[in-house]
Amino acid sequence: MSLTTYWLEHAWLDTNVEPGVTLAVSDGRITAVRTGVDTPPPGAVVLRGLTIPGLSNAHSHAFHRALRGTVQVGSGTFWTWREVMYTVAQRLTPDSYFALARAVYAEMALAGITSVGEFHYLHHAPGGTPYADPNAMGEALIAAAAEAGIRITLLDTAYLSSGFGAAPDKHQLRFTDGTAEKWAERVSALKERDGVRIGAAIHSVRAVPADQLSTVARWAQDREAPLHVHLSEQTAENDACLAAHGLTPTQLLAEHGVLGPRTTGVHNTHLTDGDIALLGTSTTGTCMCPTTERDLADGIGPAVALQRAGSPLSLGSDSHAVIDLLEEARAMELNERLRTRTRGHWTAAALLRAATVDGHAALGWADAGTLEAGALADFTTIALDTVRTAGPLPRLAAETAVFAASAADVRHTVVAGRHVVRDGVHHSVPDVAGALADSIAALRG
Ligand SMILES: [Zn+2]
DSSP, X not given: OOEEEEEEEEEEETTEEEXXXXXXXXXXXXXXXXXXXXXXXXXXXXXXXXXXXXXXXXXXXXXXXXXXXXXXXXXXXXXXXXXXXXXXXXXXXXXXXXXXXXXHHHHHHHTTEEEEEEEEOOXXXXXXXXXXXXXHHHHHHHHHHHHHTOEEEEEEEEOOOSBTTBOOOTGGGGTOOSSHHXXXXXXXXXXXXXXXXXXXXXXXXXXXXXXXXXXXXXXXXHHTOOEEXXXXXXXXXXXXXXXXXXXXXXXXXXXXXXXXXXXXXXXXXXXXXXXXXXXXXXXXXXXXXXXHHHHTTOOOOOHXXXXXXXXXXXXXXXXXXXXXXXXXHHHHHHHHHHHHSOOOSSOHHHHHHHHTHHHXXXXXXXXXXXXXXXXXXXXXXXXXXXXXXXXXXXXXXXXXXXXXXXXXXXXXXXXXXXXXXXXXXXXXXXXXXXXXXXXXXXXXX
């Protein structure tokens, strides 16, 4: 049993920043935390800056990273953006997806992210033919996360319909298993292992017929697995759901047993007061993806009202317009400031909780996201001596990190007690930018 001691120049301990903290780490877990340690003990690994628990990226579609830049030319809506996204999806194979995802997850590690929730629906070969291993694409993502050194919750996604009973279109043939039962059969073959959780997802009320929602919900419930669903990102989805069922998407999910404490609605943008009450009283989580929501001109979701009603908040970089959880955290607060013309809806501590402990809980990692004895030894250190972060008093380091730092200020990322990023360099993907450029160029053909 190896024992490593880390000395943290400053550490965020849930509500406040403490100077001089040691973490004892053994077998991938924190075994002891000591405060008031002014100088590094002999042999300790020194982490200068502010160390916080590892960041959780609760909503990702890894292949959307290939669209960065490309989709900023011209105008349009979510729906025109989706057409471009589908053309990239068509080109991916298990090998090319592994190469891309390995680079994307390495970019996440550089940004201080220690776990990702991969909302995965690109299951089959073009035309819809299953691969020899029907989970080849999911296994490629799991292998990519392992190579990049971060934890993954593979949220294997049921995607069966192009909308309220319509057959999948030609792009969506790669996504569909035909029925929710066939989806469950395929997903049941995926095995959890070190650093890997298997969860479920319902793509949306558009993509899973109402009479099959409970099959997915039951699969997740039987395994006590996380269940995620894109919810009311677009008003067009709400209108179509009301026309088809006479219910809002949230009401439809409630009626079919989808809501609950292990369920997370992603976006939750266009909700009625009744929807907010349903999500809150069932303690269904909300994953906000502010940089994607603003990029796709979705609108601003009612995160304050949702949290007040009882819905825990998590954050995701979703389409990877940027990969920066600190930016996601401050964007949630800043969006609310613009909408209300008042400040201070969340403290820096509350925003960090969404980005760490509550994000991990949404992905089924109940023992991660805090710096305390017994927790997984996942943490990240933000430099306080860069042009963005130098100046403020150390006791304001959390405020500085959340409201001024960026992913570029992340100095170290440690997962399960292993240094994945040291001094800004990834341990197993030394040239992350090159890996991104090469894997994306290969998709262009
Ligand atoms: Zn999404």
